[in-house]
Amino acid sequence: MSAVLLEVEQLSKSFGGVQAVQNVSFHVKKEEIVAVIGPNGAGKTTLFNMISGIIPPTSGLVRFQGAMVSGKQPHELAMLGMTRTFQNLQLFSDMTVLENVMVGFHSRLKSGILSAGFRLPRTVKEERQAQKQAFSCLEQVGLAHLACKRAGTLPYGMQRLVEIARAAVSRPSLILLDEPMAGLNPQESKQLVDVLLAMREQGFTFLFVEHDMETVMAIADRIVVLDYGKKIAEGAPEEIARHPDVIKAYLGEEAV
Amino acid sequence: MEAWSQFVQLLFSGLTVGSIYALVALGFVITYSVTGILNLAQGDFAMLGALFCITLVNNGVPFAAAIGLSMLAVMVVGGLFERLAIQPARRSPVAVLIIITIGASFVFRGIALLVWGTDPYALRPFTGHGALEVFGAVIQWQSVWAIVISLASFAALHLFFHRTYIGKAVAACVINPFAARLMGIDIRKMSLGAIAVSAGLGALAGIVIAPISGASYDMGMMIGLKAFIAAVVGGLTNAPAAIAGAFLVGLLESFAEGYLSSGYKEAISFGLLLLVLFFMPNGLFAKMTGKRV
């Protein structure tokens, strides 16, 4: 039995009158891939935003690696080893692909404004290390040949891969992926699935939101289903596929 | 009794200046609501209006006609500014647009400097040099004019936005640009119109204040900045609040000048600005959290 990495307890968020997420609880264990699914507007992104500290929850709490983290800022969580990607890409489009990934390595480096400004030997060493790590991470997702291109000029599918490489380069203990396959063609999704599976082999843990059921069934160890902000089911892919509430909520009435 | 008359005096001068700020602030609000641009050249419309009007009057144009003509001229200037400087940069980041309006403000000031020089000009009051005595305070008729004209302008604008078809269209455009486009409202014309109207309001403000404090090429900046504070205090998109903000700033300045020290009056109004910016995050930050990820 491996250790619990992330615990979400009774998490809720309301925007004015809208109950975007209501009392959702679940957990993620080390080296697991957990999927969050649900119809549009079910509250998946809101859930991710609360877990990653971008918005504060209305109530409930989040524990990460055994420590309470609700109320912490996103950058503090990143330092603790939780990074994420975004549903609508948030690449630094004016920076090169390599630089984007190097920003991902920020949390592993130390040089501050003074040591950087005076270019102390420590900074030089760190820069070299960052460049090497970022490059090898790009090799892993198969984008090394594009390292010097401006990120904004890449095709959409590749930008998704860059975002994932950027989130993974610091070897965080948990990566949140918000709809990583959105907007990809079948071939690109296949490539992405391969990348994710390979990363799992290396010990990465993922929590991800996805609409594409085929992908979810293929790579998730466990699935959490949200509908109108509430968790309506949780379990292994086969169980979820058979769960009547899920079929009703997610696949639509006619599928019943 | 002395203290009382001083108070009334300061009150009136605050209301006078406040009504000027209010006219300019209203221009800010209209421009900002329709175009999303904070036009830092707004105060220079007041300067241009005043100087145009003075030149016309000095050349024998009847007073009323001079006022109308100079407002019109400034509206044309505003329209040109919109077409030549704002429209081509529509898609630029907010900071770039702000800096463009600063550049335009420099251009207006510089042109005024070349045309009218550095000397201040005077305009005669609308109706004689007489004054009113209230509780021992001496109130110039021009002050009364300032307050009345600004109130009349607000009323006119209110009617325009709530009673006329175009006005309602503009309001719709503000509330929902997308829907406005669907209804066939041309956003670009709207932007032109908004800036021209704001320019006209600014010109009026300049003309009204000229008999009281004179007019010179560099008068625009401070009027603009104060009106700006008023608009921000009011929340930038809320016309009545901006007007209230303008009177607040005017009164604050007037009393600060009268009871404290004239040197610090600038610092006091900008201090108010910073306080509002820092401590009313709900009103002002509302847009900030709006960006979803």
Add this chain to the structure above:
Amino acid sequence: MEHGQRMTDGRKRWLLLVGAAVWLGLPWLVFGNNYVLSTLILIGLYALVSTGMTLLMGYAGQISLGQAAFYGIGAYASAYLTAHAGWPSWLALAAGAVLAALVALVVGIPVFRLREHYLALATLGFGVIMFTFFKEWKEITGGLNGFFGIPPIRIAGVPLQSDLQFYYLVSLFVLAGLWFAHNIVRSRVGRALRAIHGSEVAASSLGVNIMKYKLQIFMLSAVYASIAGSLYAHYVTFINPDLFGIVPSIYFLIMVVIGGTASVWGGLIGAAVYVCLGEWLKAVVPLLLPNAGGEFEIVFFGLLLVVMLIYMPNGLTGVMQKRMRRFLEMGGRQEKQIAAVEGHKARSIGGERG
């Protein structure tokens, strides 16, 4: 790959050497002409301020409309501490820089919670308030009459009084400032700043402490401005508040816009263009328009600002950078190099729209 990289480095080094030779030899080229020297000194001082601002605006994407206030803090700190408190000039310069950094910190904490319009406004407000202090705090600043009799700066007890000496002093500061800025830009900190500019939410989810970096870079830009102000005070020996008001702040902004934010050289280039253009206008316009007086050049700078932002939003360095890179890469093969990472390009000023 290695080969191409070496070629690029070689050409770059040559370029730098030639640049340094010109810079050092310039005074002899102009036969020590004091007018030219004082113009060069002014360029250097402004370049310091606008280099700091380029970091703040171009890289971190944060606007400041009150930068002249920090210039003023440095100038008045040096003036007061050396003339009235008898401090050595270097200590006063350092104290001014520390003071400017502290003011930037205190002001920055609330100000950088704001963005876009409100940030612009708040910095403008800060500028006006500081100007009021310079004007009204007469015991320290001498008020509108100005501050007279600032002693010259001394190196090892020797006062620097000739323009030539001052030219070298200022150029050393400019070089150091450019070097420091260049190092920042190609480091973790520089990447973090550009990341903030690109997407705050993504930057923070990767571990970038946004508030910390905005504050640090604001403080750094304040230090640059303050040092320039201190040097200026010692150079001219007389200062008055008008030099540190809102209009000068806008002039610094103009330099940043002209120079552009594509590289750390933007500040220097912008300052050079601004000062030369200003001098040229002062010489030429009165011939065409005999009764032009006062600060008439603002028309031209205003126009320049508008036109540049519409047609050349990345400034001169933005345009030059492309050519430059082509030049540097000539001879080297067109292979992709990892090292091209250092061809860092910041965005145009300000963040993404709405």
